[in-house]
Amino acid sequence: xxAAVAWEPNKPLVIEDVEVAPPQANExxxxxxxxxxxxxxxxILFESMKKESFPMILGHEAAGIIESVGPGVTEFQPGxxxxxxxxxxxxxxxxxxxxxxxxxxxxxxxxxxxxxxxRFTCKGKKxxxxxxxxxxxxxxxxxxxAVAKIDPSAPLDKVCLIGCGICTGYGAAVNTAxxxxxxxxxxxxxxxxxxxxxxxxxxxxAKKIFAVDINxxxxxxxKVFGATDFVNPKDYDKPISQVLAEMTNGGVDxxxxxxxxxxxxxxxxxxxxxxxxxxxxxxxxxxxxVATRPVQLIAGRTWKGSMFGGFKGKDGVPEMVKAYLGxxxxxxxxxxxxxxxxxxxxxxxxxxxGKCIRTVLNPFPQ
Ligand code: NAD
Ligand code: ZN
Numbered sequence: 001x002x003a004a005v006a007w008e009p010n011k012p013l014v015i016e017d018v019e020v021a022p023p024q025a026n027e028x029x030x031x032x033x034x035x036x037x038x039x040x041x042x043x044i045l046f047e048s049m050k051k052e053s054f055p056m057i058l059g060h061e062a063a064g065i066i067e068s069v070g071p072g073v074t075e076f077q078p079g080x081x082x083x084x085x086x087x088x089x090x091x092x093x094x095x096x097x098x099x100x101x102x103x104x105x106x107x108x109x110x111x112x113x114x115x116x117x118x119r120f121t122c123k124g125k126k127x128x129x130x131x132x133x134x135x136x137x138x139x140x141x142x143x144x145x146a147v148a149k150i151d152p153s154a155p156l157d158k159v160c161l162i163g164c165g166i167c168t169g170y171g172a173a174v175n176t177a178x179x180x181x182x183x184x185x186x187x188x189x190x191x192x193x194x195x196x197x198x199x200x201x202x203x204x205x206a207k208k209i210f211a212v213d214i215n216x217x218x219x220x221x222x223k224v225f226g227a228t229d230f231v232n233p234k235d236y237d238k239p240i241s242q243v244l245a246e247m248t249n250g251g252v253d254x255x256x257x258x259x260x261x262x263x264x265x266x267x268x269x270x271x272x273x274x275x276x277x278x279x280x281x282x283x284x285x286x287x288x289x290v291a292t293r294p295v296q297l298i299a300g301r302t303w304k305g306s307m308f309g310g311f312k313g314k315d316g317v318p319e320m321v322k323a324y325l326g327x328x329x330x331x332x333x334x335x336x337x338x339x340x341x342x343x344x345x346x347x348x349x350x351x352x353x354g355k356c357i358r359t360v361l362n363p364f365p366q
Contacts, residue, residue, distance in 0.1 A: 002363065003057050003137030004344045005122055009049035012345045013058070013136065018127060020139045021119040023070035027141050029119075030082060034157040035062035035135040036358045037347050038164045039191060040284050043260065044130060045348075048286065056128035057120060060086045061164035062135035063156035073144050081150050083163045083321075085313035086131040088146035102312045106145060107132065135163075136344055138363045148317035151325055157338070157360055158331050161192065162320045164308070165358065166331060169196025171309015171316070172256050172282045174204055181205030183253040186244055187227070188268050190218035192334045192358045193282055194258035195225045199330060200309075201254070202226030210244060210252065215354045224333055233267075241270035251277055259283040262290040274299040281305040334358045340365040 001020050004013040023029045041058040044050075066080040076082065086107070090096055093105040118129035119141035127134075134140050150159065169192070173179050185201040187194045190213040201209045202225065211219060211227035219230040229247070233240040245251045251273030257265045260283030269279040269292055279301065281290070297303065311317065323329040337359040339347055347359040 001138035002341065003120070003134075004059075004341060005055055005127060006045055006058055007055045009051065009054060010046055013348070015342050016122050018057070018120050018122045018137065020137070020141060021121075023068060023073075023119075023141050025071045026073060026144050027070040028073055028076050028144055028147055029067045029069075029139055029141045030064040030084060030147070031067045031139055032062050032064040032135050032137060032363050034160040035059045035361050035363065036161045036163070036165065036192075037061070037344075037351060037361065039193070039260065039351065040164070042348060042351055043284055053128055053130075055122070055125060056130045057134035057137050058130050059135035059137065060084075060131035060133040061160060062133065063150070063154070063160040063163060067139060075144055076147065076149065081152050081154060081156060083148045083150055083159065083317050084133045084135065084140065084142050085146040085148055085317065086133050086164065087308050087313055088132070088143065089312045089314040090145045091314075096312070102308060102310055104145070106143075136341060136361070146313070148314050150318050150321040154321050154325060157362070158335070159321050159324060160360060161331055161334055161358055162317055162324065165192035166196045166329070166334065167309045167311045167316060167320055168282060168306070169193040169198075169256070169258060169309065170200035170203070170320070170329070171311045172280050172306040173197045173200025173254070175310035176304055176306035177254045177256065177278050177280045179204035179206055179254050182207050184208040184210075184248050186210040186212055186252045186255040186268070186271050188212045188255065188257045188264050189259035189283060190215075190222050191258065194256070195221060195334065195357065197256045197258055197282065198222055198225040198227050206254075208248075210247070212240065217354070221333070221357060225330065239267065239270075241267050244271040248273070250274070253277060255279045257281050257283050260285045262288045265290050266292050269301060269303050270296055272301045274301060277301045279303050335360050338362070
């Protein structure tokens, strides 16, 4: 098969002939029909750059069709439409059994961001599987506990985005922050994750939603998803937390950081009103510590984090697909570009320069 291989950090991906072994026990092989690109893919390639993880195949936001199943697989059959999950749901560990979290302990996080035992080989080298998914490829092999079966009528070139960005932002508002009707919210960062957070705040009944971004080109899109007010931190010469506090009589009820910058995480927390404000960290970074003065928390603010919007994938993803099919969730509006997998480096450039929301890549161009 063809796949976009990241041979080393900070270098363009290379389309290569990759061998993908058949699924082993409890695994399925998925034909990837469409894959989005998320900022986390760029983070791994350009920011975290853990050399030991390369070569690898990036991509974790996709939809596809089961091609074959390994021994012991009963839940899936060839032809099923599915979304691979970067957080598994084994249904057996103590985290899966708790309704409080989606942090299944069988996930790729425990395996240091890559599945060491991947089914990919290229030029005699083992290729690591990023996020346990690796969707910048024509096929991938995933354990059945990290796959969600979805409605067979779902258009895969759209619902692929439910595999990361949409669930992440929407769930951060609805599941993690638990935004209340009539509340005031602020979303920092208006990529797909932030826009989905705006959509989640709106669905939860927020009355005012501040959209915050240093790229004002994002504001028009934010309006489509329900933002009511637009703030560019570059337009002010004082801290944005102070600006928001002045606009909201003391701060917002909920804030969501969807950038991946520890300074913005601090601003988002400090933009919350004392007493009950809740701030959710969604943006991803492991490069720096995050800080605030303790009094910010002592005064009654809550600082939380959210992975994949708190959704348990096997349960949540099919529901989100259904919501889209029932016209209760926007998906198409996130897609600004469609490309083929061999244009993956162009898609990376677009995201790097803030010129897209989501690019959907087709691994099987005619
Ligand atoms: P994106 O690059 O499309 O969007 C990021 C946005 O942040 C851009 O619009 C950019 O202009 C804006 N921004 C940059 N600096 C800013 C600042 N100082 N203040 C305000 N806005 C600023 O990215 P995305 O795909 O939407 O992902 C957003 C973040 O979410 C990334 O950090 C990504 O790694 C993370 N993420 C987390 C999870 C999770 O499970 N927690 C899942 C997916 C993605
Ligand atoms: Zn992602």
